[in-house]
Amino acid sequence: MRFDLSPEDRLCLILARGQLPPPACEEARALLARPLQWDRVLEQARANEVYPMLYRNLRYLGFAGVPASVRAKLEALFRMNALRNTLLADELTLLLGALSEAGIPVIPLKGLFLAESLYGDLTLRVCVDMDLLVPRRNMTQALDLLVARGYQAEFSRWFLTDRGMQNSFECAVRKRERTLDYRVELHWGLFWESSWEEGSIKDLWGAAHETIFRGVPVSDLSPEWQVVFLLVHAARHHWQSLKWLVDIHELCLRGGIGWETVETQMRELGWEPFLRWGLSVSHVLLETPLPPGFVVEMPPSSIRLFPAPPRFPAPLQDLLLFLRLAKQPSEKVLFLLRRLLLPTPGDSQLCRLPTSLGFLYYLVRPLRMGYLLCSSLWGAGFRGKDSP
Structure with missing residues (x-):
């Protein structure tokens, strides 16, 4: 194992998970019985954006060994995140409903939608923005709809239609209401190179299935495409934040993934290393179950992984x-x-x-x-x- 973890970092790794099996509970209780530098635990939980899960799991363990001041800080962070996510979910529901009424197909990506579908509780994940995938042909229509609802783009509309789609796959719009910033990442692709993704995006939409989010009909990624997206998104952040790795871990625990399909998709995109590196990091850190015959291969040694603090590449x-x-x-x-x-x-x-x-x-x-x-x-x- 390439990681030399302190008790504080190990505790953060265990408590960041959505599920705590009996062996993990026993190890967590053993660590909680020791003297710990709780400032370090809080620092890692904030930096890796896993403090809602940390609070939930400590509560499940009865807050054994947790100082009252630390418990109060975690509870405050949890409540603030829960309030923010509730407001974001209300806004997301309105946007999804408006897009549905306009006849624009949409797939919510990660964030609140993933928190509810993967963890069953939208308060257990830190969410900064709302990510929406729409077909390329509907991109400008979706952008106009968001602008009509008060969102502002930091670029000219003509730029996006004429040039912006040639070398990008997303754009951001935002609005501010009272003290809350609403930010929407509007995607027309999942990956960087449009020449690689044209066929894959068609396959993605073809494999999507209908579901309901808070009473609104939306499309959802297939389990295989969900894995592909999370692996590539984690690679985009150089596997530095536990939040992305925990998502991959929990999705693998759920099962029902056609790994041959995932491997084929990644190979066609030319990104097989992302499959090997992402699953390997998740396995080494979180003990993620691996597909049959999988050989662990870590990313290049120049990439800083946990417990190093996350830093945008x-x-x-x-x-x-x-x-x-x-x-x-x-x-x-x-x-x-x-x-x-x-x-x-x-x-x-x-x-x-x-x-x-x-x-x-x-x-x-x-x-x-x-x-x-x-x-x-x-x-x-x-x-x-x-x-x-």
């Missing part, structure tokens, strides 16, 4: 990781050209130009990417000097 790290996936030199060159030259909604947020000057985004993009990559190299250099 720098652009250079992202670039290097996905270059590793390209099998042919021509694929690597094509990937680099797409990432460095084709504009995205992020470029529009940086510099809003009128339609007549839209061609200038092809200059803004490489300048912005150059700045981000240089910043990544600069930051990596300083971290290298600070490390022992």
Whole structure:
């Protein structure tokens, strides 16, 4: 095992799970009977966004050995998250209903929908935004519907229709009501490269099934596509947050997954390493059950995993990781050209130009990417000097 865990980190790992089997309960009780640095436990629970599950499981264990002050802090965090998720769920229900009435197919991704379907309780997951997948052909219609409901986009509509879909798969809109920010991530794809995903997205919608979320009819991912999405999403965050890994763990525990289908989908996308790396990390940390014949293979050693604090990957790290996936030199060159030259909604947020000057985004993009990559190299250099 490549992880040297303190008692505090081990306790956080155990209590982050949705289910506590008897052996896990016994180990947790043994750890709770020892002197613990509770500030460390709270820090990890917050950083990895698993404090609702931590509170729920400690409550199940009777808060044995938990100082009153720590219990009060966890309860306050749990209640604030529950209130926020309830308000977000109300808004999500309204949005799903509006999209359904407009005849726009929609699949809620992760977040509140996953909390309710996977854990049976939308208060047990920390949710920052609402992720909605719609068909590419309905993207602008869905965006217009959100804008009509008070959401604001940080980019021009013409940019998204003309250029933004070429090198991206999502865009964000938001609105503020009283003290709460509502943020919606509107997806027309799940993955980065549209040339790879066209066929896979059709397969995804074909395998989706109808379900009900708080009285509203919606589509849901098949178990196989749910695994694919969670594995790729965890890879996007370099497997750094326990929240994403716990989702994968609980989905695998539920069973009913056609692993041959998952393997085929990942192979067709060219992302088999994400399957191997994601399941391996989840297995080593959370003892996730593995498919028959699966061989554990951890991600590159340069990637910092738990108990290291989560940190959003720098652009250079992202670039290097996905270059590793390209099998042919021509694929690597094509990937680099797409990432460095084709504009995205992020470029529009940086510099809003009128339609007549839209061609200038092809200059803004490489300048912005150059700045981000240089910043990544600069930051990596300083971290290298600070490390022992």
